Amino acid sequence: MDYEAEEGEKAAERRRVRRLAVSDGLQLAARFLRACFVFGQVFLSYLWQVFLDHVVGDESTWVQNRWKRLHDINARRLYRGILTLRGVYIKMGQVISIMGNVLPRAYARELEGLQDQVPPAPWADIEAELVHSLGLPPSEVFAEFCEVPLAAASLGQVHRARLKSGEDVAVKVLYPHVKEIIAVDLKVLAMAMRVYKWFIPVGGLERVVDQLRDLLARETNFLHEARCLERIRDNMRGEADVKFPTVHWALTSETVLVMSFMEGVKISRKDELAKMKLDPEQVARRLVELFYKQLFIDRFFHADPHPGNFLVQADGSLVFLDFGAVSEVRNDLIDGAFKVMVGMFTRDDRQVMLGIDQMGFVSKMGDRELLERTVKIYFQKLLKLDIQDFGRIKASQLQDLGDPGLEPSELRELMKSVEYPEGWFYVERSAVILFGLAAHLAPKMNMVMVGMPYVMQRLAMPVAVAV
Numbered sequence: 454m455d456y457e458a459e460e461g462e463k464a465a466e467r468r469r470v471r472r473l474a475v476s477d478g479l480q481l482a483a484r485f486l487r488a489c490f491v492f493g494q495v496f497l498s499y500l501w502q503v504f505l506d507h508v509v510g511d512e513s514t515w516v517q518n519r520w521k522r523l524h525d526i527n528a529r530r531l532y533r534g535i536l537t538l539r540g541v542y543i544k545m546g547q548v549i550s551i552m553g554n555v556l557p558r559a560y561a562r563e564l565e566g567l568q569d570q571v572p573p574a575p576w577a578d579i580e581a582e583l584v585h586s587l588g589l590p591p592s593e594v595f596a597e598f599c600e601v602p603l604a605a606a607s608l609g610q611v612h613r614a615r616l617k618s619g620e621d622v623a624v625k626v627l628y629p630h631v632k633e634i635i636a637v638d639l640k641v642l643a644m645a646m647r648v649y650k651w652f653i654p655v656g657g658l659e660r661v662v663d664q665l666r667d668l669l670a671r672e673t674n675f676l677h678e679a680r681c682l683e684r685i686r687d688n689m690r691g692e693a694d695v696k697f698p699t700v701h702w703a704l705t706s707e708t709v710l711v712m713s714f715m716e717g718v719k720i721s722r723k724d725e726l727a728k729m730k731l732d733p734e735q736v737a738r739r740l741v742e743l744f745y746k747q748l749f750i751d752r753f754f755h756a757d758p759h760p761g762n763f764l765v766q767a768d769g770s771l772v773f774l775d776f777g778a779v780s781e782v783r784n785d786l787i788d789g790a791f792k793v794m795v796g797m798f799t800r801d802d803r804q805v806m807l808g809i810d811q812m813g814f815v816s817k818m819g820d821r822e823l824l825e826r827t828v829k830i831y832f833q834k835l836l837k838l839d840i841q842d843f844g845r846i847k848a849s850q851l852q853d854l855g856d857p858g859l860e861p862s863e864l865r866e867l868m869k870s871v872e873y874p875e876g877w878f879y880v881e882r883s884a885v886i887l888f889g890l891a892a893h894l895a896p897k898m899n900m901v902m903v904g905m906p907y908v909m910q911r912l913a914m915p916v917a918v919a920v
Contacts, residue, residue: 488542488641491534495527496645521559528563535564541638541669543607573605579612579626586709594704598624604761608672608777613714621714622701627673635669664878668756672777675710681779682712688751694770695743715772717764721893729767736765737894738903743771744887745904748880749787756780756879758887780879786812790880794905802829812874819870 502523509515535546546564579602583591591598597615604611609627616622639662646662671677679700686697698712705711718725720740723733740763747754755762757778764772792808795801806828815821888900 485637485641488534488538488638489644491530491538492641492645494530498523498527524557524559525563528557528559531560532563538638541607541635541642573602573610574628576600578629579610582626582629582708583624586706587704595622595624608669614711616701623698623712623714625675625710625712627675627708632673635673639666639669664876668778668879671779674707675705675777676707678775678777678779679705679710682776684753685747685751685755685773685776685779688747688753689743689773692743692746694739694768696766696770696772698772698774715764715774717766717770717772719760720763720765720771721760721890723894726765729765731765731769734895734898736769736771737891737898739769739771740887740894741891741898741900741903742907744883745908748782749791749908752782752784752787754780754782754879754883756883758883758890760890760893763890778879778883780876782880783876786874786876786880789813791908794901797901798905812877814872814874816870816872819872821870824870 502520505519532546535542579600580591587594591614595614596617596619599613602610602612603623608631609625612624612626614622614624642665643662671681679702682697682700689695689697696715698715701711701713718729720726720736726733726736740758744754744758755773755776755778757775762773762775764774766772789808789811792811793805794808796804796806796808806825809815809828815824891898891900
């Protein structure tokens with residue numbers, strides 16, 4: 454009798470698992486269809502616009518104005534779709550919002566709100582993940598655990614808790630089933646990128662999706678994040694004003710990360726910095742210096758430097774947080790970038806072009822002569838700019854700087870001449886986010902002039918000191 458009851462329970466459990474599998478499969482299929490609908494709307498509207506170009510002519514003022522309106526409409530469509538889909542699409546939207554050099558500006562303008570505005574997941578889901586990872590309910594592991602999150606992001610959220618030893622900790626929890634959702638979402642994004650390349654024929658653009666896949670794999674493995682935290686902390690041992698949380702390895706797993714709780718003010722809150730008698734410009738200067746150190750000297754850097762990942766303490770110390778998006782950078786990418794910056798300082802456009810080539814931006818299949826000519830035009834415009842206050846750059850100056858002065862047919866050939874280098878995704882993403890944060894803190898500061906002398910000084914030091 455006991456044997457029959459046990460077999461009956463096993464059969465019931467198998468049926469329950471099958472029902473859950475079917476339910477999860479249906480939810481993923483529905484998510485796939487919703488995502489296809491969002492991207493399909495955008496694609497079909499652009500396809501219709503291309504048809505109008507052929508019928509009316511792409512030189513028509515009406516057509517050009519319609520392109521601008523269409524970018525605005527589709528950017529809003531994408532924003533609403535991303536908020537509905539959440540998850541990976543929020544991460545994708547955050548990436549798109551900083552890709553101003555590849556996508557129309559309407560997308561950056563519409564999607565920039567995704568950098569901070571992410572709604573939290575229900576506590577029941579978070580508690581279930583904690584029990585799965587820790588083997589016990591949070592109430593049996595921690596002396597206190599706050600169910601209301603300190604912060605919510607696209608892949609997980611952070612709660613404050615207290616260990617039984619009395620130490621305050623931050624507990625980062627990955628959302629349940631997020632890896633399965635990522636696999637579905639990346640298929641949709643790969644299809645969307647293939648379609649996008651019909652309109653923007655930049656070589657290697659599919660690497661954006663490949664590198665997003667790699668980034669998401671890193672950000673959904675908290676053991677990897679903990680190791681990255683400790684590696685960057687070791688690289689910063691000589692910087693007395695930089696602090697990091699301590700990992701509690703006994704409580705940390707792939708889906709739960711427990712760290713010491715770090716006090717401080719969010720770096721973007723200028724009013725609170727002023728109350729602590731700290732100069733926002735000095736804070737920004739130090740942040741930029743540390744970014745250049747990570748990039749040019751350590752070659753291992755924090756690739757998600759948004760305001761929520763930095764705290765400032767009363768003594769001016771910077772606290773680094775969130776190490777899921779950390780990357781090692783290829784030497785030729787950074788050595789090439791160094792040549793570009795040296796060329797800008799020495800007003801040598803040949804050095805700039807050599808750097809661009811070394812970084813991997815020059816396509817073997819494109820028109821190199823056209824690319825070199827465009828780089829020289831852009832470089833000459835850049836040299837003519839006399840900007841003492843970076844907070845007062847006129848819109849007309851930026852518009853003129855971004856206009857290569859090419860015919861539409863030449864512009865398409867120029868796109869074919871550009872390659873999207875492997876690894877550039879991480880560098881561009883971090884640089885744009887960090888420079889945007891620095892510009893908020895110190896609008897007048899020239900980030901290039903701040904960072905380069907620091908790097909030159911550090912490179913001139915003996916190896917033992919620089920390390």
